[in-house]
Amino acid sequence: MAGACLPAAETALRAWAARQPMLDAGGAQPWAVAYSGGADSTALLWAAQRLWPGQVQAFHIHHGLQAVADDFAHHVVQTCAALGVPLRLVRVQAGHAPGQSPEDAARQARYAELARLAQAHQVDWVLLGQHAQDQVETVLLALTRGAGVPGLAGMPEAMERHGVRFGRPLLHTDGRVLRAELAAQGVAHVQDPSNQDERYTRNRIRARLVPGLLEAFPASLDTFGRSARALAQAQRVLAEVAEQDLQAVGQPPAIAAVRRLGRDRQANLLRHWLRQGWGVAPSEAQLLELLDQLAACATRGHRIQLKVADGRVQRQGAVLVFARDL
Structure with a gap:
């Protein structure tokens, strides 16, 4: 298993890295993977470790929101030990404000903690495991909420938050291919039971809309991605115009x-x-x-x-x- 090769993940990671305006990584470990133990972050961690051995570490955020959270943490510890990847595991309590969903509160707490870990351990980039299906879900979710250009632009492949750079190298990669490669190489990962809970809008989109969309329009992973990138470009122009106007007024x-x-x-x-x-x-x-x-x-x-x-x-x-x- 130590020599497992995941071509799609490695190709995506290498191509993503070539597109980024990298700073010279002066430290010994400039990369970290936000590692949940799920399939997507597992593929990303294995690919990063193969491409940059000795320069990768893993960050695992234990929210304690599910009964299986301790099992996830145990799996993460075992995997990182087998790979020889340093692991930073932290527990957070993400209380939500009135009117705020627990999921949104957990997401905000996760980003804040990932940024804190990155700064504490001299990490240049924190890598996130979202893939092409996740982008489709994000755009569809934005449509259900009547979002404007910023929401319909979906997730960026690189961004800065809390003073730390985050990257999504797998954003243009088919999640089905990633899972097939993990299965072919016998690489274990955990299954998050909350992903099957259709009380959450994103899960209903994942379970009901995306499979039908891909069946009817197989190119949707590419076309949705292109539309999101075009809207992201439009949003950058709108933000530039708005900033100029703000300086004027x-x-x-x-x-x-x-x-x-x-x-x-x-x-x-x-x-x-x-x-x-x-x-x-x-x-x-x-x-x-x-x-x-x-x-x-x-x-x-x-x-x-x-x-x-x-x-x-x-x-x-x-x-x-x-x-x-x-």
């Missing part, structure tokens, strides 16, 4: 200057301002109401106040401000 935004922009450009600017400055996103209805309030704001005494996420957009003199609710 000032921080905080001057109401008179915002009103001089066209309505669509106002919407793009306000989304960017709220997302970049406060990490919040208005709903379509909230954004339209804010635009209407701006259009009506022709006198000095006109008030603007709109609830968005956990705060409010309001007028303060000649500018717009966002204030968190107490």
